[in-house]
Structure formats: C-alpha cells, structure tokens
Amino acid sequence: MSVTLGTATSAVEISDVSVRFQSKRAEVTAVERVSLDVAPGEFVSIVGPSGCGKSTLLKLVSGLLKPSSGSVTLLGEPVRGPRHDIGFVFQRAALLEWRSARRNILLQAEMRGMNAAEAGRRADELIEMTGLSGFENALPHELSGGMQQRVALCRALLHQPRVLLMDEPFGALDALTREQMNVELHRVWRETGTTVLLVTHSIAESVYLANRVIVLTRRPAVVHEVIDVDLPAERDYSATMARPEFASATARIRDLLGAVTGQD
Amino acid sequence: MSTVPADRWRGVVERTWRPAALLAACLAIWHLVTATGMVEAYLVPSPAKTFGLLADKWSYLWGHTWVTTYETILGFVIAGLLGVLVAVAMVYSRTIESTAYPILLFAQVIPKIAIAPLFVVWLGFGFEPKVVVAVLMAFFPVVISTVTGLKSVDTEMLELAATMGGGPVKTFVKIRFPAALPHLFAGLKVAVTLAVTGAVVGEFVGSNEGLGYVILQANGNMDTPMLFAGLIVISVVGVVLFLLLDLAEKLMLPWHASRRGAAVTTLLAKG
Structure with missing residues (x-):
C-alpha cells in the first residue's frame, strides 16, 4: 500500500472500544474501553477469566461484531463489516461433514473465487506443512480432534491472510495433542510471518506462543496488564518450559488471573 | 470391495431374516385365523384367496395402481419443491416466517378428508383434486424439516462464511443447503407416505379410477378379498416409494448415512 498513515504501522488497532448488549433484563457491558495495538508479524495472546469477552475482541477485529463505541482498525483500514482479509479458527473445527479434509480447506478458495489450480497447490503445501499428508481425502468424522483442527488452520491460511484470529x-x-499443536502453530507462524491474535485459557500456551500476552479482567473486560514475553524466537517446547523467563511470565499471569477472578 | 458374493449374500440374509420371519408369522396367524373358521370368510378372506385374487386380477389392479402412483408422485414432487421454497423464504425472512406460519399450521390441522369434496367441486373428477390433497398432506413435513435443517447450521460456520466473503448465494449453495439435506430427507420420507394417503383420500371422495376407487367399489360389493388386495397394493406402493427415497438419500449423502447406522436400505444393500 502506498498510503501510509500513522496507524498503518499496526496490523490491528483497537482503540477505546466498548461493547454493550441488551440482555433480557439489563444492559450488559462485555468489553469496556479496551485499547490494543498489534504490530505486523506479532503473535499476541489474550487470556482472561471465562466469559470475560475475549472472544468478543476477535469478533470485533473480524468485523463480525460492531463495537458500541470506539474504533477498530485492521491493516490500516477501519473495520465496518465482516472483513475478508483475515483467517479465523474457532474452538470447534467447524468443518463441513460431507467434504474431505482437502475440500474443506478449498472451501476458502471456492467462496473467494480464487484460481483453482493455484489454490490447490497452496492447499497441498499447507497439508504438507501441518502434517496432514495421507489424510487429504478423509472425511471430518474419520479424523481425530487434532487433525480436524489442523484442517481448520489450513483453511484459515489458504488465502494467505496477513492476520490470523484464533479463538481457543x-x-x-x-493435553498432549495440544502441545503438539502449539509446536506446529509456532512453526507455521515463523514460516508464514502472519500476525496472530490468539484467545486461550491455557497460560502455558499463551506464553509459549506469543510475543506479548494481554491479561483481561472479568466482565466487563478491561486490559489488566500486558506481559512482554522475553523468550528467544526459536522455541523448543521442553527447553522453553524450563526457562526461568517462561516460569516468571506464567507465574505473573497466574497471579493476575487469580487476583482478577478472586475478587468478591 | 473385497467381499466375495457368497459373503455378501450371507450378510443380506443375516440382516433380513428377522423382519422376514415376522412377516411370515403374521401371514401364518392370518392363515390360521381364517382356516380354523374363527372369523367368517366374508369378513376376513384367507391369504391364499387374497393373493390368488391379486394374481388373477393383476392387470385390472395394475392400471389403478399406476393411476394412484402417478397422483402420489406428482403430489409429492410439487409438495417437495413448494415446501423447500417456502422453508427457504421463511428462514431468510422473519416477516415471511411470522406471516406464513399460522396459515401453514391452519392448513395442516384442517382434516384433508373434510376439504377433499371441495376440491372435487372445484376441480372435477380428474387427477387434479387427488394431487391437490396429496400436496396438502405432504407439504407440511417438508417445510418443517427443511426449516429445522436450514436453522441447524453452525453459527460459527456462517460466521466463517462471512469472513470468506462468498455472499449469501454461495453460502447457501455450499454450506447451508447441503447441511440441511439430512433433515430434508427425513421430511421427504414422511411426506411420500402421506402423499399416498392423500391420493387415496382424494380418490375416495370422487373418482372412477385408482386404488381408492378399487377399495370403495370392493367395499360396496362386500368383496373383501378385493378390499384386502387393494390395501396390500397401496402399502406396497408406499413402501417402494419410501425405499426409493431412502436409497436416494444413501447415494446422495454417504457421509451422513455412514454415521446414522442401520437404515432400511443400508440394511438390505450393505455388503
């Protein structure tokens, strides 16, 4: 892009965003005046107590949800409706049961009207990268949970989005599959250079993967603290777990979450 | 398939012998009841006499069977197409849903047999009023099942589709409609059996051909063997149409059939 505004240096910019919605009786504030900048290529984890509005943040960034106040900017452009320049991975793989793994990945291409041959090549690359080779033609119910989630990840990366949003x-x-997936996601992130926003419940996961961890409070969610993860870019799983920086970061987050959830 | 034909046949036998045995037991009881004179022959004819008549009057019955089948299929196809269209409209528009639902329900609870004479008055003695009754009978389950199917799609899947930017048509064609197919087929299977009933009800009210007419004539003549024969043929028509749909479902939705376990045709045809 030729026009570079002051904000264009951020991949994602959430400024002073609040989300309120009407429940049966009262107005509920899900997110209150949250501000967050994510640099291009950065990996940011978001942790917080259950139901605090972590997922709401990702929906705001993708444009699936509009903020009640404040503004969200994605790749230098204000978010006004669903954005197509992102990849989204949910907790449930959300695969189409009647499509094979490969065809589920290619759904992304079909919906976007991408060049089929090119999309096919890209899908094969991703299948290779995420260790799905040999399972291309398997239907979702024939795949394990970890495999299904790999398919979802490939689908989210097919169109080479500059921002990847991951909701738990x-x-x-x-636990074991999760560790493997962490290692793979880390590798994929390093290989693709995609900006990642990851919402997670796992403190270890949040620190192992990220450059920064955002700790949110209970609802209404406010940014409680931002932890800079001081770990080398190359992260062997066991070695990383054993590092004092890892231990201090996870201990700090655990403290914060304990303080956050322990009130009243 | 690595299974040899002999194994395959043994599989079919293993799966079918129970229902076959039950059917044989029913026939045996029927035979005993009539052979021992527990029930008078003019009330319940013997199986031998009934099936004998079926064989003798086959060409006569075949013509009427074809008429009823034709009315049934026509009514079913119209109900299917109309039902899916109305369901799609209802799912995509709250206004249409809230407007149409009460009328649909009203149309469903009206006894079709009570309004069938009206269709004869309006449309005459041809096949039209029978088709209309069949449509009315079959329409409701198609709408209900399709609405349920279209609404059962994951919200996450739809959100994902929104981020993919395919627009509503692609989302419908690639995600929503295929996801609704298992529900749709369940509705269609109910609908086809109701369409048979609808066609026969239509014939009861006013006609000079079709299996409903055959039964009415037989009833008038106290010809119970013919009455029984007519009933058997109607049931066979319903069962065959149901099995055809079950087979279509199995061919179109192998991903679903394989998870659903034993359905009638998988029971018969799996090797």
Whole structure:
C-alpha cells in the first residue's frame, strides 16, 4: 500500500472500544474501553477469566461484531463489516461433514473465487506443512480432534491472510495433542510471518506462543496488564518450559488471573 | 470391495431374516385365523384367496395402481419443491416466517378428508383434486424439516462464511443447503407416505379410477378379498416409494448415512 498513515504501522488497532448488549433484563457491558495495538508479524495472546469477552475482541477485529463505541482498525483500514482479509479458527473445527479434509480447506478458495489450480497447490503445501499428508481425502468424522483442527488452520491460511484470529483453537484437545499443536502453530507462524491474535485459557500456551500476552479482567473486560514475553524466537517446547523467563511470565499471569477472578 | 458374493449374500440374509420371519408369522396367524373358521370368510378372506385374487386380477389392479402412483408422485414432487421454497423464504425472512406460519399450521390441522369434496367441486373428477390433497398432506413435513435443517447450521460456520466473503448465494449453495439435506430427507420420507394417503383420500371422495376407487367399489360389493388386495397394493406402493427415497438419500449423502447406522436400505444393500 502506498498510503501510509500513522496507524498503518499496526496490523490491528483497537482503540477505546466498548461493547454493550441488551440482555433480557439489563444492559450488559462485555468489553469496556479496551485499547490494543498489534504490530505486523506479532503473535499476541489474550487470556482472561471465562466469559470475560475475549472472544468478543476477535469478533470485533473480524468485523463480525460492531463495537458500541470506539474504533477498530485492521491493516490500516477501519473495520465496518465482516472483513475478508483475515483467517479465523474457532474452538470447534467447524468443518463441513460431507467434504474431505482437502475440500474443506478449498472451501476458502471456492467462496473467494480464487484460481483453482493455484489454490490447490497452496492447499497441498499447507497439508504438507501441518502434517496432514495421507489424510487429504478423509472425511471430518474419520479424523481425530487434532487433525480436524489442523484442517481448520489450513483453511484459515489458504488465502494467505496477513492476520490470523484464533479463538481457543486447541481448547477441546487433550493435553498432549495440544502441545503438539502449539509446536506446529509456532512453526507455521515463523514460516508464514502472519500476525496472530490468539484467545486461550491455557497460560502455558499463551506464553509459549506469543510475543506479548494481554491479561483481561472479568466482565466487563478491561486490559489488566500486558506481559512482554522475553523468550528467544526459536522455541523448543521442553527447553522453553524450563526457562526461568517462561516460569516468571506464567507465574505473573497466574497471579493476575487469580487476583482478577478472586475478587468478591 | 473385497467381499466375495457368497459373503455378501450371507450378510443380506443375516440382516433380513428377522423382519422376514415376522412377516411370515403374521401371514401364518392370518392363515390360521381364517382356516380354523374363527372369523367368517366374508369378513376376513384367507391369504391364499387374497393373493390368488391379486394374481388373477393383476392387470385390472395394475392400471389403478399406476393411476394412484402417478397422483402420489406428482403430489409429492410439487409438495417437495413448494415446501423447500417456502422453508427457504421463511428462514431468510422473519416477516415471511411470522406471516406464513399460522396459515401453514391452519392448513395442516384442517382434516384433508373434510376439504377433499371441495376440491372435487372445484376441480372435477380428474387427477387434479387427488394431487391437490396429496400436496396438502405432504407439504407440511417438508417445510418443517427443511426449516429445522436450514436453522441447524453452525453459527460459527456462517460466521466463517462471512469472513470468506462468498455472499449469501454461495453460502447457501455450499454450506447451508447441503447441511440441511439430512433433515430434508427425513421430511421427504414422511411426506411420500402421506402423499399416498392423500391420493387415496382424494380418490375416495370422487373418482372412477385408482386404488381408492378399487377399495370403495370392493367395499360396496362386500368383496373383501378385493378390499384386502387393494390395501396390500397401496402399502406396497408406499413402501417402494419410501425405499426409493431412502436409497436416494444413501447415494446422495454417504457421509451422513455412514454415521446414522442401520437404515432400511443400508440394511438390505450393505455388503
């Protein structure tokens, strides 16, 4: 892009955003005056107590939800409706049961009207990168939870989005699969250079993967603290877990979340 | 398939012998009841006499069967197309849903047999009033099942589609409609059996051909063997149409059939 405004240096810019909605009785504030800048290529984790509005933030960035006040800017352009220049991964893989793994990935291309041959090549690359080779033609119900989530990740990356939004993508997986997926996501992030916003419940996951961890408070969510993760870019799983910086970061987040949820 | 034909046949036998045995038991009881004179022959004819008549009067019955089948299929197809269209409109527009639902329900609870004479008055003695009654009978389950199916799509899937930017038509064609197909087929299977009933009800009210007419004539003549034969043929028509739909479902939605377990045709045809 030739026009570079002051804000264009951020991949995602959330400024002073509040979200309120009407429940049966009262007006509920889900998110209150949250501001957040994510640099291009950065990996930011968002943690917070259950139901605090973490997922709401991702919906705001993708344009699936409009803020009640404040503004959201994605890749230098204000978000006004659903954005197509992102990739989204949900907790549930949300795959089409009647399509094979590969055809689920290619749904992204079909919906966008991408060149089929090019999309096919790209899909094969991603299948290779995420270790799905040999499962291209399997239907979702024939795949394990981890495999399904890999398909969802490939689908989200097919169109080479500059921003990837992930809403507790590994929340439904067992601990071991989750660790494997963490390692793979880290590698994929390093290889693609995509900006990632990850909402997670796992403190270890949030620190292992991210450059920064945003800790939110209970609803209404406000940014409680931002933790800079001081770990090397190349992160071996076990070695990273053993580092004192990792231990201090996770301890700090655990403290914050304990303080945040422990009130009243 | 690596299974040899002999294995395949054994599989079919294993799956079908129970329902076959039950059917045989019913026929045996029927035979005993009539052979021992527990029930007078003019009230319940023996199976031998009934099936004998079926064989003798086959060409006569075949003509009437074809008339009823034709009315049924026509009514079913119209109900299916109309039902899906109305369901889509209702799912995409709250206004249409709230406007149409009460009328639909009203149309459903009116006894079709009570309004069938009206259609004869309006449309005459041809096939039209029968088709209309069949449509009315079959329409409702199609609408209800399609609405349920279209609404059962994951909100996450729809949100995902919004981020993919395919627009409403692509979202419908690639995601929403295929996801609704299992529900739609469930509705269609109910609908086809109701369409048979609708056609026969239509024939009861005023006609000079069709299986409903055959039964009415037989009833008038106290010809119980013919009455029974007519009933058997009507049931066979319903069952065959149902099985055809079940087969279509299995061919079109293998991903669903494989998860649903034993359906009638998978029971018969799986090797």
